[in-house]
Structures are given as structure tokens and as C-alpha cells.
Amino acid sequence: MTSVLYDAPGPRAKRRNVILSVVFVAVMALVLWWVYKTMDDKGQLEWSLWKPFTQSEAWTTYLLPGLADTLKAAALAMVIALPLGAVLGIARMSDHRWVRGPAAVVVEFFRAIPVLLLMLFANEFFAKSTDVTSEDRPLYAVVTGLVLYNASVLAEVVRAGILSSPRASPRPRRPSVCARAR
DSSP states (O other): OOOSSSOOOOHHHHHHHHHHHHHHHHHHHHHHHHHHHHHHHTTTTOHHHHGGGGSHHHIIIIIHHHHHHHHHHHHHHHHHHHHHHHHHHHHTTOSOHHHHHHHHHHHHHHHHSOHHHHHHHHHHHHHHHSOOOTTTHHHHHHHHHHHHHHHHHHHHHHHHHHHHSOOOOOOOOOOOHHHHHO
């Protein structure tokens, strides 16, 4: 069976794929065994270390609320970053230098800073210069860091997508009444 995406492998390629698959599974098994052996030698597989994950207090106090807060931060960041990224991406393509320049500086600046640092800077900003409560500050800091970084990345995606689309060809002009009369 042939496909548009790739040619069907021949007998040598099929044999090579089987051999590479067997080698990969063997290497993966060796790595897993090494990880297990190393953890066992260091005492990391003792039941007392893993017991908290089987008790409801760990789940209700730490794990599930952490998961809920992570999903809330991700949802807020997506809702805010998507339109901001689209606006910045379109602004980067502006004919006006006074729009294109600042948009390019903002996009390149926030793309260059790691997300974790953006979150730490935002946390310090909210701690010192706003009246955000200490309970809400981590959520604000995470959302701010994610929005700034993801909006700048999305701006580049929007800009590249627009630039890669084919230009519309001009509509053929209809001959004028004077040209038809000739």
C-alpha cells in the first residue's frame, strides 16, 4: 500500500525496522531495569515513602487541588494569550513602524525569557506593587508568566501563518464600456 506521505518500505527496510524495534525494546528494558535497580539500591522503593500516595489526605490536600489550580491557570492563560498573540502577530506585520517596532520588541523580549523566570518576576511584581492577596498571588504570577510567553510565541505563529499563505491574485478586470465598443 502506498501513501502520499511516504513510500511503502521494501523487504530490506521492513527487516531493518524489525531489527531496530527489537533493539529499541531491549535498550528500553535495560534502562528501566537500571532505573529500578538504582532506586532500589538507594531505598527509594520502600513502602513508607510511597504510602502517602495511597492515603486520601495527600490527594485532597495537595494533589487534586494542585491539579485543579494548574488547569485553572492553563485555561485563563489560554483565554488571555490567544487574542493577545493574534493582536501582536498582526501588529508585527503593520506598515507603520511605530506599531511594528514596539510589537517586535515585546514579542522578542518575552520569547527570550524562560517561563519560570517570568513567573518569578511576576510574583515579585505582585508582591511589591499591587494589592493582590498572598493567597491569589501564585495564580496571578503563573497566569502572567504563561500569558506573556505564550502570547509572544503565538504572535510568531500568527505572523508566520499569514506570511506563508498565498497572496490573493487580483480580480481580472472587466473591459470598460469604451473598450468593448471598439
